[in-house]
Amino acid sequence: MAVGVARGDVERAGRRAAGHRAFHGLTRGGLVGKGVVYLLIGWLAVRIGMGDGGGEEADKGGALQTVAGGPGGTVVLWALVVGFAGLALWRFAESAYGQPVPEGHKATKRLASFARGVFYGVSCAAILVFVLGGGATSSDQQSKEYTARAMAEPGGRWLVLAVGAGFVGWGIGNVVNALRRKFLEELDTARMGRRVRGAVKTLGIVGRSARGISFGAIGVFLAHAALTFDAGKAKGLDGTLREFAGTPAGPWALVAVALGLVTYGVYAFCEARWRRVETVR
Structure with missing residues (x-):
């Protein structure tokens, strides 16, 4: 019984922490940070598509290097x-x-949130390593290395195929x-004016x-x-985005997708303002 009481106390404490205004502010700050990263990735990809990439890579590593080279780079990176x-x-x-969405208590939605939590945790660790002087590894290099390691293990080929299928499905x-x-279910649209709601909807669809x-x-x-x-x-x-330039549309296909990622960065700022970040009570 004591274990059950302790577990209940922990859950209540967790709910209070997750519902605190400071926690919501931290979350919204993170959404702003995500927007900054996608803006930079999209902009780097646009430059590559226009033939002015200068050897930069359109991925998180390239975005971090861009931030580091700008005014107050270290402060922004820690943020x-x-x-x-x-x-x-x-x-x-x-x-x-x-x-905080319809049927948000379902196991599938909770599992999706857990997977995203792991993704953001890994991203946080990668940024921390970069800030501490570890450098930024190319996303292409990482993908090739991890794929090679996985396929060297028994059944690893099928694991890579499953991960690939997961990315496609996602x-x-x-x-x-x-x-x-x-x-739109994730946003507090009641607080938006009609024109703002229309603009946010367009940004969300494109981005x-x-x-x-x-x-x-x-x-x-x-x-x-894997196959x-x-x-x-x-x-x-970075390598995936560059492949769009090899389509019949040429570099303009890359530029179009890149501008879409810039749009997603802008949409992330809208999320920071209107996203429902409270948890189900």
């Missing part, structure tokens, strides 16, 4: 560390207590949900679709690497 830590804690709180889901305007297409394409390359048993076929975000 990103704190912000992404806040995003991870927010998603873990959702996995424990539910999302990307398709993002595009479908964007087109169906499902993301979330572009992000879904980008990460879905990463999954395609991972699946191709051909060639880790060199795997690509990170």
Whole structure:
């Protein structure tokens, strides 16, 4: 019985912490940080598409290097560390207590929040390593290395294929949900004016679709690497974006997707203002 009481006390304390105004502020700060990262990734990809990339990579590492080279770079980088830590804690709180959306208590939604919490936690750790002088590793290099290590293990090839399929499914889901305007359920639209709501809706549709297409394409390359048993076929975000320039539309396809990621960065700022960040009580 004592164990049950202690568990209840821990849950109540966790709910109070997750519902605190300071925790919500940390979460919104993290959403701003996410917006900054996507703005920079999109801008770097635009420059690559226009032939002015200068050897920079359109991924998180390239974004961090850009921040580091700017005014107050170290301060901004530490702010990103704190912000992404806040995003991870927010998603873990959702996995424990539910999302503030219809049927947000369901196991599938809680599991999705947990997976996103892990993703943001890894991102936070990567930014922290960069701030402490560890440097930024190319997303393409990381993808190839991790794929090679996985496929060297028994059954690793099928694991890579499953991860690739997961990315494809997640990307398709993002595009479908964007087109169906499902993301509006996550926003406090009652606090928006009619014109603002229309603008946010457009930003969400374009930005979330572009992000879904980008990460879905990463999954395609991972699946191709698994099927051909060639880790060199795997690509990170930078390599995937560059592949759009090889389509019949040429560099303009890359520029279009890149501008979509810039749009997602702007949409993330809207999330910071209107996202429902409270957990289900």
